[in-house]
Amino acid sequence: MIFAAILAAGLSAGQEAQDSDITQTAADIGDLSIFARAMEDAGYVSSLNGGGVFGFLNDGYVVFAPTDQAFENLTQGSLDALMADKGRLRTVMGYHIIDRRRLGEEGISSIEGHNEPVDLMTVQGRTVRINSNDGLTVNGARVLQSRRYDNGILYVIDQVLNPSE
Numbered sequence: 001m002i003f004a005a006i007l008a009a010g011l012s013a014g015q016e017a018q019d020s021d022i023t024q025t026a027a028d029i030g031d032l033s034i035f036a037r038a039m040e041d042a043g044y045v046s047s048l049n050g051g052g053v054f055g056f057l058n059d060g061y062v063v064f065a066p067t068d069q070a071f072e073n074l075t076q077g078s079l080d081a082l083m084a085d086k087g088r089l090r091t092v093m094g095y096h097i098i099d100r101r102r103l104g105e106e107g108i109s110s111i112e113g114h115n116e117p118v119d120l121m122t123v124q125g126r127t128v129r130i131n132s133n134d135g136l137t138v139n140g141a142r143v144l145q146s147r148r149y150d151n152g153i154l155y156v157i158d159q160v161l162n163p164s165e
Contacts, residue, residue, distance in 0.1 A: 021049040025149035026065060029156060034071040034079070041083065042093040050151040060152035062098040062120075064128075064138050066160045074160060094124030095163040100152065126163050 023045060026032035039045050048061055071079050082089055098120050117131040128138050136143040141159035148154075 020149055021045075022063065022149050022151070022154065025147055025154050029065075029145070029147060029154070031067045031069070032065050032156065034068045035065045038071075038083065038089060038093050041086065042090040044090075044093055044097065048097070048151060060100045061123075062100060063152060063154050064096040064141070064143075064157050064161060065154050066096070066141070066157050067144070070141075070157065070159050091124055091163060092160070095122050095126060095128070095161050097123045098128070099123055122163075124163055128161065 020028065022039065023036050026036040039048065048063060050060075074082070082092060115133070117129045117133075119127040119129050121127050131137045136155075138155070138157060139159075139161050141157040141161060144156045144158055146153055146155045
């Protein structure tokens with residue numbers, strides 16, 4: 001029950017399941033081309049779409065998608081270095097994904113309006129902090145919008161999450 005309102009509150013009537021995969025959903029939203037390329041290069045797209053190594057018997061994913069501007073705001077040379085280092089890229093992008101099985105039936109939707117921050121485990125193995133005291137944030141990155149896709153929900157955020165912080 002601790003996790004039932006960002007999913008519901010984050011999705012308006014026009015944001016029901018789009019009958020599309022994660023890459024198509026990112027393209028439909030726009031301003032997520034670097035995110036889509038990073039997820040592809042990190043090897044997560046197949047799994048996020050319901051296949052792949054950890055897609056078997058999965059109930060979907062919550063994915064935090066940094067905007068292109070968020071990637072471009074990284075320190076000079078950091079984006080190129082990240083994209084060139086596939087191991088580091090996989091670690092960083094895995095830190096943007098939560099397996100919904102870890103959240104129970106209600107997903108993360110009950111956090112909206114919750115007074116205390118909630119820590120959630122990512123597929124990368126470290127936690128992110130979700131807070132809704134002043135708008136929905138994940139590790140301080142603002143959630144700008146959300147949209148369902150066939151195998152989960154995509155939350156657009158204004159920063160790249162760093163698992164080493």
